Amino acid sequence: MAGGGAPTPSKGGKKSVDFMVNLIPTIDLMSVLISFLLITAVWTQIARIDTDQAISQNTSAPPEQKEKEKNVNILLTADEAVMNITGEKPPKRIPRLPEDKYFKDVRQTLKELKERVLVAPKVMLAAEDKVLYKNIIQVMDICLDVGLTGITVANPNIVQGELL
Amino acid sequence: MPIKKPGKQLGKSIKLKNMKLTVGHGRASPYADLNITPMVDMLTMIVVFLLMTFSATGEILFVSKDILLPPAFHATDLERAPVIAVSKFTIGFEGQFTMNTADVNETAYPDWKLTPLYTLLDAEREAWNAAHAGEPFKGEVIIQSDNEVPFSVLKLIMATCGKAKYINMNFAIRQIGKSEAPLGD
Numbered sequence: 007m008a009g010g011g012a013p014t015p016s017k018g019g020k021k022s023v024d025f026m027v028n029l030i031p032t033i034d035l036m037s038v039l040i041s042f043l044l045i046t047a048v049w050t051q052i053a054r055i056d057t058d059q060a061i062s063q064n065t066s067a068p069p070e071q072k073e074k075e076k077n078v079n080i081l082l083t084a085d086e087a088v089m090n091i092t093g094e095k096p097p098k099r100i101p102r103l104p105e106d107k108y109f110k111d112v113r114q115t116l117k118e119l120k121e122r123v124l125v126a127p128k129v130m131l132a133a134e135d136k137v138l139y140k141n142i143i144q145v146m147d148i149c150l151d152v153g154l155t156g157i158t159v160a161n162p163n164i165v166q167g168e169l170l
Numbered sequence: 171m172p173i174k175k176p177g178k179q180l181g182k183s184i185k186l187k188n189m190k191l192t193v194g195h196g197r198a199s200p201y202a203d204l205n206i207t208p209m210v211d212m213l214t215m216i217v218v219f220l221l222m223t224f225s226a227t228g229e230i231l232f233v234s235k236d237i238l239l240p241p242a243f244h245a246t247d248l249e250r251a252p253v254i255a256v257s258k259f260t261i262g263f264e265g266q267f268t269m270n271t272a273d274v275n276e277t278a279y280p281d282w283k284l285t286p287l288y289t290l291l292d293a294e295r296e297a298w299n300a301a302h303a304g305e306p307f308k309g310e311v312i313i314q315s316d317n318e319v320p321f322s323v324l325k326l327i328m329a330t331c332g333k334a335k336y337i338n339m340n341f342a343i344r345q346i347g348k349s350e351a352p353l354g355d
Binding site: 029032033036037039040043044046047048050051052053054055056057058059061082105109110113133134135136137138139140142143144146147148150151159161162 | 206209210213214216217220221223224225231233239240242243244245246247248249282312315316317318319320321322324325328329331332337338339340341342343344345351352353355
């Protein structure tokens with residue numbers, strides 16, 4: 007292995023300007039570091055999406071409000087995503103298939119809705135019973151990507167009341 | 171291809187006299203030169219890669235083999251909070267089996283209150299309040315659900331959490347890169 011630490015004399019008796027760096031401690035340190043980091047490594051990056059919840063059983067009708075907030079309402083069904091801003095009808099309907107077009111259209115619509123509301127709007131997101139968890143997370147991810155950060159998972163009845 | 175006599179070996183050309191060990195006069199050394207430069211390079215790269223992927227927060231969530239988390243790009247780091255694990259077959263609270271997922275429906279629980287889960291959430295809240303006297307209850311809970319769990323189940327779990335005063339929902343996801351996430355851009 008790489009040894010030596012002191013300058014060695016050359017043939018003529020003059021001291022050599024070359025200096026050997028002892029690499030053994032470096033390699034030892036690297037080996038220990040690699041072992042430690044491999045043992046403590048977290049291979050799956052798990053994180054969280056923070057939301058509020060507005061789900062309860064007795065909310066078939068939206069609560070009375072003096073002045074309605076302008077929320078972005080999203081209802082996910084098995085076949086489509088329905089969206090609007092509170093009070094605006096008819097809502098925009100985006101078919102679930104083909105998937106690529108669905109994601110593009112959802113993004114585009116959310117961007118437009120966000121731009122139409124001056125104050126940062128809340129998102130009221132709800133889904134029908136058959137909709138899978140992964141589909142809800144996908145829409146939440148798009149919401150966060152376009153800057154809609156205040157996501158509330160709401161009772162489907164409330165959101166349906168705002169949309170239809 | 172014709173067979174050729176091998177030429178100079180890698181490492182022989184390096185003029186580091188101190189690394190060469192010779193025995194006698196002009197005889198070949200019994201020791202082979204070991205070029206450690208690529209090894210040090212490789213070790214450095216591995217250390218840098220592992221340091222970049224190092225997570226100081228550690229593993230807050232234990233992911234069961236029955237739970238495949240959905241991927242997402244936008245997310246924040248996990249913080250310690252009670253965990254409700256929802257697979258296609260079972261629902262657990264803090265690693266403890268609570269109920270079967272198949273039993274969760276509006277017919278069985280018309281008031282949207284999953285009693286076994288509510289009891290555990292309530293006990294957890296009481297324990298938190300006892301340990302943090304005078305502090306306001308944050309009501310944070312992590313829902314760690316499988317990809318394929320329908321909203322009908324999640325809805326009832328969320329309603330139960332709300333009844334137990336856990337209103338701050340955190341959905342656990344598997345963080346992926348922006349290029350992999352279906353963001354429609």
